[in-house]
Amino acid sequence: MHSKRGLSIISSHCEGEAGDVIVGGILDLPAKTMHEKLSRYINEYDDLRQLLLHEPRGRPEMSGMVIVPPCDPRADAGFLIMAPGDWVPMSGSNTICTTTVLLETGMVPMNEPSTEVKLDTAAGLITATAECENGRCKSVAFDNVPAFVYALDKEIDVPGVGKVPVDIAYGGQWYVIAQAKDLNTVVETSHGDELISLGKRLKEAVLSQCMPTHPENPAICGVNNIVISQPLVIQDGKKSVRHTVIVTPGRLDRSPCGTGSSSRLAVLHARGLIEVGESITFQSIIDTKFVGRIRGLDKVGDYEAVLPNIRGRAWITGEKQLRLDPDDPFPTGFVI
Numbered sequence: 001m002h003s004k005r006g007l008s009i010i011s012s013h014c015e016g017e018a019g020d021v022i023v024g025g026i027l028d029l030p031a032k033t034m035h036e037k038l039s040r041y042i043n044e045y046d047d048l049r050q051l052l053l054h055e056p057r058g059r060p061e062m063s064g065m066v067i068v069p070p071c072d073p074r075a076d077a078g079f080l081i082m083a084p085g086d087w088v089p090m091s092g093s094n095t096i097c098t099t100t101v102l103l104e105t106g107m108v109p110m111n112e113p114s115t116e117v118k119l120d121t122a123a124g125l126i127t128a129t130a131e132c133e134n135g136r137c138k139s140v141a142f143d144n145v146p147a148f149v150y151a152l153d154k155e156i157d158v159p160g161v162g163k164v165p166v167d168i169a170y171g172g173q174w175y176v177i178a179q180a181k182d183l184n185t186v187v188e189t190s191h192g193d194e195l196i197s198l199g200k201r202l203k204e205a206v207l208s209q210c211m212p213t214h215p216e217n218p219a220i221c222g223v224n225n226i227v228i229s230q231p232l233v234i235q236d237g238k239k240s241v242r243h244t245v246i247v248t249p250g251r252l253d254r255s256p257c258g259t260g261s262s263s264r265l266a267v268l269h270a271r272g273l274i275e276v277g278e279s280i281t282f283q284s285i286i287d288t289k290f291v292g293r294i295r296g297l298d299k300v301g302d303y304e305a306v307l308p309n310i311r312g313r314a315w316i317t318g319e320k321q322l323r324l325d326p327d328d329p330f331p332t333g334f335v336i
């Protein structure tokens with residue numbers, strides 16, 4: 001076997017959402033901040049993202065993480081997130097996958113019954129706490145970066161639907177949140193193609209009207225993904241909401257989406273629907289769950305922000321050595 005490139009990968013999934021964690025075969029690109037490091041990887045290693053995530057090696061329904069040295073001295077490790085459409089500053093399901101891989105492979109020492117792991121990301125420092133038993137992570141809860149609302153009830157003209165109110169919020173990535181009933185749809189897998197098409201149209205329509213921009217880092221701007229939601233339900237005093245997230249360039253998140261759920265915590269708090277310390281269950285389109293909680297309040301620039309905590313579980317699914325044959329006609333894969 002002759003290879004031009006090789007990557008060592010531990011594969012995993014978090015609540016159904018696949019995340020491949022690259023543990024070897026890619027060198028660090030030193031930088032002062034993780035966001036600068038992310039920019040260097042985008043400029044110098046985007047071929048590796050395409051190699052891993054595009055067909056025939058990858059598929060749109062997965063992400064890839066690169067473990068790198070952190071820039072913040074408080075962190076145990078850094079990681080950068082490759083999505084099928086681009087690189088993103090933060091991801092919830094992938095934080096849970098990465099924490100699980102770091103602890104279950106011994107890259108970060110595991111302590112039972114719980115281990116705290118500090119992870120440096122391009123969005124900021126994340127603290128993950130894993131409940132550990134017999135060498136395994138039984139759950140991972142992470143303190144996300146502050147989440148805040150950019151707009152509530154913004155009227156958007158969606159082609160083929162008409163005017164619908166949407167919320168726009170940041171939770172580590174930028175989200176547009178719409179109600180399924182306003183789009184004449186339901187959050188069910190049988191409506192998958194329709195949900196993806198609506199998500200793409202919504203994203204384009206929002207971007208033609210505004211450009212959400214992070215006040216502390218203007219490079220974090222635009223719209224990453226779309227949340228389409230069923231109404232919030234209160235049963236026996238417990239709050240839950242079923243939603244799906246249309247991830248760029250157009251596929252459904254299998255998990256309840258940690259950054260999307262964080263952005264929803266900011267919106268729910270702004271609407272007076274959830275208090276600090278209260279929990280809410282976010283349910284994905286395949287019925288998997290994250291538990292979200294607001295652990296406190298903060299400010300980001302002039303925006304009132306909430307401090308989200310998101311809990312879920314990941315499982316390691318295998319190990320692989322990805323190779324690039326010098327004669328392979330698809331060194332950066334292909335997208336259909």
Ligand SMILES: O=C(O)[C@H]1NCC[C@@H]1O
Pocket residue numbers: 017063088090091092093094247253255256257258259260
């Ligand atoms: O949990 C999340 O934040 C995400 N899952 C895949 C797409 C998003 O990054």
